[in-house]
Amino acid sequence: MRDLKVTLVQQALVWEDPIANQEHFAAVLQKAQPVTDLILLPEMFTTGFSMNAEANAEEAGGVSQDWLQSQARVYDCAIAGSVATREDGRVYNRLLFVTPERVEIYDKRHLFRMAGEHEHYAAGDQRVVLEWRGWRIKPEICYDLRFPVFSRNRDDYDLLFFVANWPSPRAHHWRALLKARAIENLACVVGVNRVGVDGNGLNYSGDSLAFDQQGTVLADLESRAAVETVCFSGKALEDYRATFPTPMDADPFILEL
Numbered sequence: 001m002r003d004l005k006v007t008l009v010q011q012a013l014v015w016e017d018p019i020a021n022q023e024h025f026a027a028v029l030q031k032a033q034p035v036t037d038l039i040l041l042p043e044m045f046t047t048g049f050s051m052n053a054e055a056n057a058e059e060a061g062g063v064s065q066d067w068l069q070s071q072a073r074v075y076d077c078a079i080a081g082s083v084a085t086r087e088d089g090r091v092y093n094r095l096l097f098v099t100p101e102r103v104e105i106y107d108k109r110h111l112f113r114m115a116g117e118h119e120h121y122a123a124g125d126q127r128v129v130l131e132w133r134g135w136r137i138k139p140e141i142c143y144d145l146r147f148p149v150f151s152r153n154r155d156d157y158d159l160l161f162f163v164a165n166w167p168s169p170r171a172h173h174w175r176a177l178l179k180a181r182a183i184e185n186l187a188c189v190v191g192v193n194r195v196g197v198d199g200n201g202l203n204y205s206g207d208s209l210a211f212d213q214q215g216t217v218l219a220d221l222e223s224r225a226a227v228e229t230v231c232f233s234g235k236a237l238e239d240y241r242a243t244f245p246t247p248m249d250a251d252p253f254i255l256e257l
Contacts, residue, residue, distance in 0.1 A: 001234030012196030018046035041081030049165035090122035153185035168205035182211035
């Protein structure tokens with residue numbers, strides 16, 4: 001199993017201004033010039049975590065998807081982030097996983113009711129695992145992190161990642177749960193959050209993190225706007241799973257979506 005390089009992009013977001021956000025992220029990436037396999041942007045990277053769903057929503061296959069694909073081609077990698085997306089009369093908080101050749105999607109399953117997300121967006125009904133450069137990857141979005149059954153590794157993924165707008169008052173939850181997901185699932189885990197203050201006055205402290213399969217921190221962006229690339233060792237992941245095969249003793253269950 002080859003190594004996988006993942007780039008965490010932690011930045012402030014301009015409230016409900018897709019063009020400004022795309023221009024900013026393009027400039028940040030151009031300056032960083034990452035040599036990577038996968039670039040991760042925050043949740044709703046074009047608008048911030050806005051409940052103004054109808055006004056902000058793009059049609060499926062819209063301009064943000066085109067922009068992501070252009071960046072994927074520039075850096076010869078996959079790039080992912082979520083965007084308010086309209087399809088079949090509903091708006092989804094939709095993660096786009098875009099490579100130079102293809103687009104895959106994951107619609108946020110767990111909607112953050114404390115902000116009324118469930119009143120403005122439709123919940124996804126699919127558990128998604130995709131493949132990229134020899135790694136099996138499970139994408140999730142923000143509040144999904146609090147639901148370990150949904151994140152449970154069925155021996156079908158190697159990397160679990162979360163894109164988020166996770167406010168600073170609950171940063172210690174974010175940090176603890178990301179580490180737990182890595183340890184309990186024998187998987188590499190990345191969480192990419194934003195910094196700054198949003199249009200609702202909520203503060204975000206960032207705390208984007210990358211953990212290996214033993215819960216060892218490989219990257220901690222703390223509260224600064226930053227771009228950082230980590231390299232996950234495929235051999236170390238395989239070796240650890242071979243010597244510490246806890247999934248052999250896992251309890252069976254059925255997840256109903």
